[in-house]
Amino acid sequence: MNLTLNVWRQKNRNDPGRFVTYQATNISPDMSFLEMLDVVNQELIMRGEEPIAFDHDCREGICGMCGLMINGVAHGPEQTTTCQLHMRSFKDGDTITIEPWRASAFPVIKDLVVDRSAFDRIIAAGGYISVSTGSAPDGNAIPIPKDAADKAMDAAACIGCGACVAACPNASAMLFVGAKVTHLGLLPQGQPERYQRAVRMVEQMDAEGFGGCTNIGECSAVCPKGISLDVIARLNRDLLVATIKGVR
C-alpha cells in the first residue's frame, strides 16, 4: 500500500520544528509501524536527506522506548505500543500525521525523540522498596494473597513509555506515578514506606512540570498495558492518608 506521511521534523531542542510530507510506497500490511519508517528512512538516506530520528529498541512492546503521536493518538489506533502497531491497521492511500510526545516535562531532543528523564527522577524520589542486597528473608517467609499479587502485577506492568502524559490534556503523570505507588503499596513489603513514597513521588512529579489530574481518562485509554484509572484513585487515597498522618 501507499501512504502520505506528515512527519514532525525538528533539528534540536531549540529549533521551532515543522511538518514535512513524505510518501511511503510499497508498504506491506505485515510491517510494523516502525518498519514502515525504516523503509522511508532508507530511501531518505539514499536520496541524500537526513533520516527521521525516532526512539525504539526492543520492538516487542516491553521496553517502553518507542512512542509516537499517530493521527493525534498516542501509539496510534490500536491500544498497544508503536512498535507493535502493524500497517494492517491502515488503508492504502491514508494520510498519517506523526508527532513526538508533546509535554513541557518531555522536551523534544530531535524530530520524534523526546527526553523522558523526568520519569527516572520520579522513581529516584521514592519509587522503590529500600532493601539493600543481602538483607532479605526467605522468599516464602511472607505469604502474599494471590489476589494482591495479581493486582500488584497489573500495576507493575507499566513500561514507562509516557503515552499517558502525551495523551493527557494536562500532561499529567498521575497514571505513571499511581501505577508504581499501587504496585508497591499492595504488597506487605511496601508498607513501611507506603505514604512517604506517595508524597515524595508526587512532589517530584510536580517539580518536573507535569500537570494535575482532572479525571479525563485519556491516559488509561491509550496505555499499551491497560493500566486502570484505579491506580490514580489509590494514589489519591494514599496522599490523603499521608496528609492526615502528617507524613512528609
Place this chain on the structure above:
Amino acid sequence: MATTETKPTTARPATELTPSPLDARIPPGPLEQKWERHKFELKLVNPANKRRYTIIVVGSGLAGSSAAATMAELGYNIKCFCYQDSPRRAHSIAAQGGINAAKNYRNDGDSVYRLFYDTIKGGDFRAREANVYRLAEVSLNIIDQCVAQGVPFAREYSGYLDNRSFGGAQVSRTFYARGQTGQQLLLGAYQALERQIGLGKVQMFPRTEMLDLVVIDGRARGIITRDMVTGKIERHIADAVVLATGGYGNVFYLSTNAKGCNATAIWRAHRKGAFFGNPCFTQIHPTCIPVTGDHQSKLTLMSESLRNDGRVWVPKRKGDTRPPNEIPEDERDYFLERKYPSYGNLAPRDIASRAAKEVCDEGRGVGPGGLGVYLDFADAIKRLGRRVIEERYGNLFDMYLRITGEDPYEVPFRIYPAVHYTMGGLWVDYNLMSTIPGLFVIGEANFSDHGANRLGASALMQGLADGYFILPYTIGDYLARGGIAKADTSHAAFAEAEAEVTERINRLLSINGRRTVDSFHRELGKLLWDYCGMARNEAGLKKALERIPELRAEFWENVRVPGEGGELNQELEKAGRVADFLELAELMCIDALHRAESCGGHFREEYQTEDGEAKRDDEHFAYVAAWQFTGVGNQPVLHKEPLNYEYVQLATRSYK
C-alpha cells in the same frame, strides 16, 4: 595457528596480577565449599575506604543495574552508563518466561546439586564446574532479594510462590511473573539503582555509548564515551571498569535482541587485550515468530514456557498444505515427543531448534516458505480450559495475534528458531575478571556458566547472581590488593584512545558511499545465519571467512552515514556498531571452524551421531577457547583453558 596451553591452577585463589594469561583462579577444596571459603579469603575494603573508590559500570540490564546498586549500597562511587534513554529499558526487560532457583519449594527432588548438574549437562559439558556450582548456590538468594524488592512473582492461592517447568529440567524450579519476568526483575534492580542515584552514590549517564576502553599500566582505568544527544566525546576514569553490556546476537542482524544491542563495548575491550571466550557458542531459540518478509527488522520470541502446555508438530506428509485443524491426529508428527520421549516438548533449546530445522529441511515445514512448525494448544485448552491458559500465557497469545493477525486460541502458533543469546563472550576468571586486570565482565557479556548451550530461565539467574552476589565480593579483593596508580584523564592513554575514537567517527562520516549501514548489516547477518548458524560445516565456514573481510573492506569504502557527529545521529551509532560486528563475525567463524566437534548450540555437520545428534570430542575439545586479538584481519592467537570435571562424569547428553 599459534596455541599456548595453560595448566589449571588450584593453589592461588585470589586476584593477583600474574603474567599467566589464562589462570581461571578456581579456589581449591571441595566443590560445595569453594565459594564459601573463597569469600572468606577475599580481601575486604574497609567501609570508610570504599568511598575513595570509583567504579564504572557499562550497561544497566539485570547484571549492570544489580551490580551498580549493590556496590553503591556498599559505599563505592559508581558511574553507570547506558545507551537507552533510561536504565529501565535494557533488553533484560524482554525476558519472558522466568528465573531458575534451586529452592525445591515443589518438593520434587530439586537441589543446588541438581541445578548445577542440569546446567553443566545442558551446556553440553563445556562450562566450568566451580562457576556453575556457585551460580546454583546463589540462585537461592536471588529469589529472596527480588521478593523483598517487591517483584510480583506469581503466587498460588495459599500465598506462596508458584513455579513452572522449563526446558532441560525434570523439576519445576522456574519462578515467574506472568510472561514478564525479565521486566519485573529488571524494574526491581532499576528501582534499587534509582534509589542509589537519588542518594547520590550512583551517577547515571543515559544515552551515552562506550566507544573505547582505556588501559593504563596494564590495568583497565577508564572509558571513552559519546554523548548520543550532543555528540560530545568524553573521558571517564575509575579504579575498575565493569562491562555488563549483554550479548552479540545482533551480529546476525535478525535476532530476538533489541535493535540497539551491540558488541562494541566488549569488542573494544577485546581489541585492548581482553580474550574472547568461545565466540562461536550462540543460542538459536526454537520458539520465535517466523520471518514474514525482507522488511523484517527483528524477530520476536515466544517464551519457552509455552512448551509446558503446547505441543510441537508438523504434518507427516511433505507439502501438506491443508489448514492445521483439518489434518487428522494420525497424520501429524509430534516430532519432539517422538524423538525425546522423556523430555518431550521440553527438550533443551539447541536440540528443539535443530529438530525443527530438520523437519523443515525435509519439506514438512508449515506456513509461507515452509519455514515454520506448529505449537498447538488445542489439547491444553481442552484439558485445562481457556481461562487457565489465558492466565498462564495471555500476554503471549495477545502478542502473537498482534504481530501475525492469527488467533492462537483458534489456530496453532507457527514458530521457527531464531538467534537469541550468546553463550560466548569475554573470558573471565572465577572472580569475573577478564585478562585485563581491573576489567570485570558480568552477565551475558562474559562467556562463563552456560557452556555450549544455555538452559531456559538461566540468563536472568546468571545476570543477577553476578551483579548482586558475586562481583560485589570479588571486585573488593581487586581494589584491596592495591597497586592502582594515581592517574587522571589527562593521561596519554586517554588522549590516545580519544583521538582514535574521534578519528573513526570522522572517517565513518566522510565515506559518503552508496550503501546504507543496514544493507551491510543485513548482508553480514545472512552470511552468518547461512554458514555459522544452526548448522555449520567446514566448506561453509571457509566461504564465510573469505566473504567477511571483503564485506568489511567494502563497508569502509562504500557506506553512507548521513548527518554530523555533533548531534543525535542514529545512523552514525549504527555504523560504529556494524563496523565492530564485521570484525567479530570473522572471529566467530574462526572459532567455529577450529572446533572440530559438535556440542550444544555449535553443530558441525561433519560431527554427528547416526541419528543426527551432536557428537562431542572430549579428548580434543574439552576446553574453553580464549582468543587473543592480534589486529584486524590477522589470525588471532588461541589460548586453551582445559575443563576438568571432578564431580560430573562426562557423558553423552541424552534427553531421549
